[in-house]
Amino acid sequence: MLSPQIIDLLIKGLIDTLHMVAVSGAIGTLIGLPLGVLLAVTGRGELLQNLVFNRIIGAVVNMTRSTPFIILVVAIIPFTRLVAGTSIGTSAAIVPLTVAAAPFIARVVENAIREVDRGLIEAAQAMGATPFQIVRKVLLPEALPAIAMGLTLSAVSLIGYSAMVGAVGGGGLGDLGIRYGYQRFLPEVMLAVVVVLIVLVQVVQSTGDWIARRVNKRNLKV
Amino acid sequence: MITLTNLQKTFPARGSGVPVQALADIDLTIGRGEIFGIIGRSGAGKSTLLRTINLLEKPTTGSVRVDDVEMTALSAAELRQARHSIGMIFQHFNLLSSRTVFDNVALPLELAGMPKAEIKTAVEPLLDLVGLAEKRDRYPAELSGGQKQRVGIARALASKPKVLLSDEATSALDPETTTQILHLLADINRRLGLTIVLITHEIAVIKEICHKVAVMEGGRIIEQGPVFDIFAHPSHPTTRSFVDPVINRGIPDSLKDRLSPTPQPGANPVLRITFTGEKATSPVISAISRKLNLDLNIWHGQIDEIQGAPFGTLVVEALGDSTSVEAAVSLLKVNHLGVEVLGHAVPANH
Structure with a gap:
């Protein structure tokens, strides 16, 4: 039903999407994870309470998160050009995706860490742990299942966002669907794109669930 | 420490x-x-x-x-x-x-x-x-x-x-x-x-x-x-x-009803005797009973162990005149037992 050219386009679109999501997800995690930890431990009544720092970081995170993604993509074009050297293409699209992913992941990590039982922090303090040790030996390992779920959620969101970067020539599956499926009236291409995206999200979600289950030692059978 | x-x-x-x-x-x-x-x-x-x-x-x-x-x-x-x-x-x-x-x-x-x-x-x-x-x-x-x-x-x-x-x-x-x-x-x-x-x-x-x-x-x-x-x-x-x-230092409710805080004609004093340490195991009660010719009616008693030391309480009604009861109280005190007058027992058929 689909011509070999269309199949080639689908494969290329999938690779572009995976490329964008993987790179922006990875860089987003590198930025978002420490940011989320800082947000969690500097909150009121927390390990390293610092309300000024907490509010500033919180405000920056909220600003990014409250901007609709398609606006963000266009609004930061000068920044994208500065970082990627260009404002069009897959590499350029990674910049706004990362800018959107990092604060999202920061909030996800913050929530995961706040869910850790306060008693564990108290126990670690009673053992004479430094705040850094508490983060590394207690908070992160205990929050790991929730962080794994959160990162999965972030990856699924990124797949959705990546469909919009076609607006700046970002390529990927979303771009393929808009240009071939919609603008060239090829409903079978649109359908194929949707099916591939559904399968992709399912695979990502199942993998994430599997990892979260593996690292979660809380529900083991007695 | x-x-x-x-x-x-x-x-x-x-x-x-x-x-x-x-x-x-x-x-x-x-x-x-x-x-x-x-x-x-x-x-x-x-x-x-x-x-x-x-x-x-x-x-x-x-x-x-x-x-x-x-x-x-x-x-x-x-x-x-x-x-x-x-x-x-x-x-x-x-x-x-x-x-x-x-x-x-x-x-x-x-x-x-x-x-x-x-x-x-x-x-x-x-x-x-x-x-x-x-x-x-x-x-x-x-x-x-x-x-x-x-x-x-x-x-x-x-x-x-x-x-x-x-x-x-x-x-x-x-x-x-x-x-x-x-x-x-x-x-x-x-x-x-x-x-x-x-x-x-x-x-x-x-x-x-x-x-x-x-x-x-x-x-x-x-x-x-x-x-x-x-x-x-x-x-x-x-x-x-x-x-x-x-520790159950209390007395059963059925007996509590018979207790009057003030002496009454025909009412016998009720004593709580507390034994501690080695006193808990010595036969003081029977000795006093014999010595003063005083009948003691046991209402309630318990012996317990705290930190390896025996500890007991005994609630008794003293069936005797006031002088012999007073003598019993002072004798118990001489023997380093805790004594407390809980009240006076009105006879059950009163």
Whole structure:
């Protein structure tokens, strides 16, 4: 039903999407994870309470998160050009995706860490742990299942966002669907794109669930 | 070992509320190797008090000395160091769900920077001590409550502390497991000479293993002393309400109805006689009965053991004239027994 050219386009679109999501997800995690930890431990009544720092970081995170993604993509074009050297293409699209992913992941990590039982922090303090040790030996390992779920959620969101970067020539599956499926009236291409995206999200979600289950030692059978 | 002097703790007001005084005028001395119990109802301040010992709760004013170190004067780094010699166990165990039994016990040693090989040789005897050697690679979710608390105890002992703080360590456990854990604590206290400070709302825990006890109410210590003395002679009403259910100093309700507070014609005095220590086993009653030709009608009696010393109460109706009853009372007192006139028994058919 689909011509070999269309199949080639689908494969290329999938690779572009995976490329964008993987790179922006990875860089987003590198930025978002420490940011989320800082947000969690500097909150009121927390390990390293610092309300000024907490509010500033919180405000920056909220600003990014409250901007609709398609606006963000266009609004930061000068920044994208500065970082990627260009404002069009897959590499350029990674910049706004990362800018959107990092604060999202920061909030996800913050929530995961706040869910850790306060008693564990108290126990670690009673053992004479430094705040850094508490983060590394207690908070992160205990929050790991929730962080794994959160990162999965972030990856699924990124797949959705990546469909919009076609607006700046970002390529990927979303771009393929808009240009071939919609603008060239090829409903079978649109359908194929949707099916591939559904399968992709399912695979990502199942993998994430599997990892979260593996690292979660809380529900083991007695 | 531990001296708390004039300790106060006030929590600042929340919103428009008033500041809460959690601890007031606390003076407490806990000797080396003692098992010291602090009992009180929830909100009495016992948990706050326990946490001031390792400074998880910073007192507003006052002094906390542990092993001759003034804890309130330490820097953050010095305090972390000092905490290595104060172990702590918790009501909800507070084990890391992501770590195995072995790794949970190893945590304090990792935090102290001990090399892996040394950790292994340090942790294994601890798992043996608490009887969990076969569970070393299990996760806390796979253990029962009692086993989790054993892991908690092994973890608390890992850094070879001099003091063990126990925060309601048996309150989440069933009675049988509670007894096992208490025996383990008493055993550790004997074998390692460890000073144990425990807080509880269960008087049975105090009776079972503590040497000394402090009773708390409203952020204050209302009574303290050796467990035996507090059980034998509770002076504060709150202490009495804790002690009475386990000691059963009371008299049955059916007999209570027959008691009149004032002497009445035909009514015989009812005495409560308290035996403590070796007196509990000597045959004083029959001796007095014979000597004064006084019949004693036993209403209620109980003998108990506190800290290995027998402790008994006997409620008797003295069937005799007032002079022989007075003579009996003074004779009992001469024999160092506690005597108390509870009232006068109106005859049942009255």
